[in-house]
Amino acid sequence: MTGDLDQLQQQARDHLWMHFTRHSTYDPAQGGAEVPVIVRGEGAYLYDAHGKRYLDGLAGLFVSQLGHGRADLAEAAAKQARQLAFMPLWSYAHPAAIELAARVASYAPGDLNRVFFTSGGGEAVETAWKLAKNFFKLTGKPGKHKVLSRTIAYHGTTQGALSITGLPVMKAPFEPLVPSTFRVPNTNIYRAPIHGDDPEAFGRWAADQIAVAIENEGADTVAAVYLEPVQNSGGCFPPPPGYFQRVREICDEYDVLMVSDEVICAFGRLGHMFGAERYGYQPDIITCAKGLTSGYAPLGAMIATDRLMEPFLEGDTTFLHGYTFGGHPVSTAVALANLDAFENEKVNEHVRDTEGDFRRTLEKLLDLPIVGDVRGDGFFYGIELVKDKTTKESFDDDECEKLLRGFLSKALYENGLYCRADDRGDPVIQLAPPLICDQQHFDEIEQILRVVLEKAWAQL
């Protein structure tokens, strides 16, 4: 076994190009550690090649809603692969895609009835932008093409989705990107530039900045605004009260499409099928992926209103867009089985029933000097780390480097918690465990975080 593991390590170092990975950290010549190799999952736990167990505090990557090792989802995949392994949705259809489209439409709010499948989240984000541009060209407003999105928000890595992303550091190596995207403020009330003590006034202000940006660019040039129900990057920014309602008014006033990017927030992460439902707003488009299959197969979707598909239902008009693997038979069959399990096991109800316990358990960490803020909703939380709680002073670049990359990520993992320490905005620990977790798992997360954060503070 050790021989096999050594070979696997060597092959990983020689051949596997990992995503968003600083490869020197795995190079023995540069003092690197071994590549963490996960071989198995069961429920809320992952197991590495040495047999060590980790609590999956991030549901893989906001994906594994139902947890790991489920035979029903694996069998749904096998059954579909035996029956029809592949057929594209290019002018043809197959039953799993048809049934899933109807099912997803039945969950989506209002008349979000048209489902365009993709292979993942970034492709859904791209698809929504292309639809917005094409729709306005077909409906007499051809100048509308620009996109607004929020600072620090992540919307994917393809060139269009990356252009919409609000993280300059992630974009710099690939500039020039697709032009015509612009930033508006996010809803980080912990660091609000104005109205920090009045969530409603802050929400109104943040939403109104979208109107300001539309006015600045010219309403006849702006096609869409992309917003996550709870923004992940930066460490979980839930919407202040009234925020999305005001955004809806602004979008209606200027005829700008409201895109709810729910790649993370849909399918139970916030205790509902869609985040828009939780916060009571009606988007024109929802983009989703990840939890749609709980990760048992890759799949994404763009869900659009009837109005947006209308021009494509006439004469020779075609939406000239598609992906070979978008709506793959195996993935759509798995998604149907996943949604069956959501219903049968009352997964959303479980999240709503226990989210208060999760919050209370994480909030215990506020007694630590390094924990500045605990924020989120549902099973989706960010813990912001600070140098000084009173002044909210954050860490500088060197300290972030030492704290997050040098110590925290590794120490959390060594202590049995797989999650993410992130400094794309201010330094945060991101938590999004499988939706099957309960108090025992919440306690385990809290206890590991406490031990590791105490050590981190002592090292500073």
Ligand SMILES: Cc1ncc(COP(=O)(O)O)c(C=O)c1O
């Ligand atoms: C909000 C949001 N949009 C889009 C994406 C891109 O999804 P994918 O990695 O499946 O392309 C992500 C990925 O995490 C995301 O969080």
